[in-house]
Amino acid sequence: MNPQFVTDYPAVEAKFHLGERVRVRQAAPLGHIRTPFYIRGHVGEIERLCGSFPNPEELAQMRDGLPAQPLYRVRFRQKDVWPDYRGSDKDVLEIEIFQHWLERA
Amino acid sequence: MKQARKKEDQGKYQPLSYFQLMEVSLRELLVEKGVLSDEQVNAEVAAMRARTPERGARVVARAWVDAAFKERLLRNGTAACEELGLEIPALKLVAVENTPKVHNAIVCTLCSCYPRVLLGLPPDWYKSRNYRSRMVREPRAVLAEFGLRLPKEIQIRIHDSTADMRYIVLPMRPKGTEGWDEARLASIVTRDCMIGVAVPRAG
Numbered sequence: 673m674n675p676q677f678v679t680d681y682p683a684v685e686a687k688f689h690l691g692e693r694v695r696v697r698q699a700a701p702l703g704h705i706r707t708p709f710y711i712r713g714h715v716g717e718i719e720r721l722c723g724s725f726p727n728p729e730e731l732a733q734m735r736d737g738l739p740a741q742p743l744y745r746v747r748f749r750q751k752d753v754w755p756d757y758r759g760s761d762k763d764v765l766e767i768e769i770f771q772h773w774l775e776r777a
Numbered sequence: 778m779k780q781a782r783k784k785e786d787q788g789k790y791q792p793l794s795y796f797q798l799m800e801v802s803l804r805e806l807l808v809e810k811g812v813l814s815d816e817q818v819n820a821e822v823a824a825m826r827a828r829t830p831e832r833g834a835r836v837v838a839r840a841w842v843d844a845a846f847k848e849r850l851l852r853n854g855t856a857a858c859e860e861l862g863l864e865i866p867a868l869k870l871v872a873v874e875n876t877p878k879v880h881n882a883i884v885c886t887l888c889s890c891y892p893r894v895l896l897g898l899p900p901d902w903y904k905s906r907n908y909r910s911r912m913v914r915e916p917r918a919v920l921a922e923f924g925l926r927l928p929k930e931i932q933i934r935i936h937d938s939t940a941d942m943r944y945i946v947l948p949m950r951p952k953g954t955e956g957w958d959e960a961r962l963a964s965i966v967t968r969d970c971m972i973g974v975a976v977p978r979a980g
Contacts, residue, residue, distance in 0.1 A: 676853065677869050706940045708886050710913065722869065725941045743940055745871075750933075759917045762932040768940035 675723040681740035683724035688774065692718045694746060695777040696769060704732030707773045711765075715777040716748035719766055727770065742771040825898065832863055833895040833945055834966035838959040840872075841950040847874075854945065858895065865894045873936060874947045875976070880931050881946045882920065882973025884912040885938040892943040896968055903972065913937055923974040946973040953979030 673690045688694055698713035706728050721744055726737025750763040757763070793801065807813045836858055840847040850857035854870030870892060873881040885891065889904040902908050911919050916935050920927065927933065936944050948970045954962060969975035 676871070677855070706887060708937065708939060710886070711937075722871075722940075722942055728940065743942075745942070754914060758915065759933060760929040760931075762929075763916070763934075764932065765913055765935050765937060767937040768942055770940065 673718075673721045675721045675742075677723035679723050679725065679740065681724055681726060682738055683740040684742060684771065686721055686724070686742035686771065688718050688721075688742075688744060688771065688776075690718055690720070693777040694718060694744075694774040696746070697773050697775060699773075701729075703729050705729060707769055708767065711748065711753065711767055711769075714748055714753055716746040716752075716765075716767075719745040719747040722768060725770075727772070743768055744771065744774065745769075746774070825893065828894060828897040830896045830966075830968035830971065831963065832897075833892070833968070833971045834963040835861060835959075836863070836872075836895065836945070837947060837966045837971065838963035840947055841954075841962055842959055847947070850947065863895065865892075868892065868894055869942050870895070870945060871936075871942045872945050872947045873934065875949045875973075877949070878930075878932060879934055880927055880973065880976075881934045881936060882912065882916060883936050883938060883944045883946060884909055886910065886913055887937075887939055890938040890943060892945055895943075895945060896971060900968070920974060923969065925975060945971050948973075948977050951977050951979045 673686065675686075693715055694717070695715045696707060696712050721742060724740035724742050727741045728737065730737040745766050746769050748765045748767070750757045750759060750765060751761055753765060804818060808815055808818070836850065839861060840850050846857060846860070849860070850872045851874060854872045855865055855868060858865050858870060875881055886909050889899055889909070891899040891903060893899070908919065913935055916933050917927065938944055948966065950962070951965070954965070965977045965979065967975060967977070970977050
């Protein structure tokens with residue numbers, strides 16, 4: 673899968689493919705985390721590979737964040753995230769999530 | 778009366794909040810150590826305030842009249858904006874397209890990420906906890922509060938802007954705008970249309 677944006681950081685290899693089902697890690701480390709709490713533990717599918725970017729958790733500690741982590745947009749069904757969701761079954765949420773927060777579902 | 782006005786001019790004294798104090802301290806230190814000058818800080822603030830949603834509206838209007846540009850915009854929003862002379866350095870812009878079947882809207886639940894170089898400063902409600910927490914949880918209710926009621930057949934896609942991408946909604950060109958030039962088209966593309974809490978109207 674080609675990234676939408678090409679960056680020239682040394683990067684970890686992207687291991688997920690388009691449409692692959694992934695689970696967001698259920699973890700609660702301290703620090704500057706760009707993975708929202710509400711989505712941890714949920715399963716979605718890879719919508720696109722955005723590119724590879726320095727890990728924000730490392731940047732926040734004044735380190736270089738390298739090697740860069742592949743950043744994906746992951747699509748979740750609202751009904752999966754919120755069982756009592758009252759909109760349409762078709763509604764979705766799309767969230768940018770770094771690879772080290774994802775595992776195969 | 779004169780006395781009252783004078784008192785009003787003096788404003789209400791408020792001690793600095795924690796974050797205001799931090800901003801002043803950091804700015805003064807940067808200037809004191811010669812990293813930045815006051816002029817540079819002021820110029821940047823002025824430039825930030827000068828950016829308005831008209832920049833984003835130009836991009837949308839071009840996409841409406843030029844299918845090849847639209848395709849490039851969806852593929853790489855940053856490069857497409859640069860074609861129009863809009864410098865958006867370091868901004869990875871993702872344009873998401875509304876269709877008869879899909880409506881997109883943008884939120885940043887973690888803070889208030891916003892494509893400032895294209896849309897200017899974000900409105901206060903975009904930064905409110907109310908919008909940020911409810912837009913991912915009950916988007917249809919939030920959109921209805923903005924006056925946008927969408928039928929259930931239309932899929933709502935909410936984009937949580939959590940990392941390095943920034944988003945702009947590419948709304949559908951409304952009926953009744955046939956033959957309009959780009960400037961006129963841009964005039965109906967409001968900030969809220971590009972966040973996805975409104976849709977453009979011809980009238």
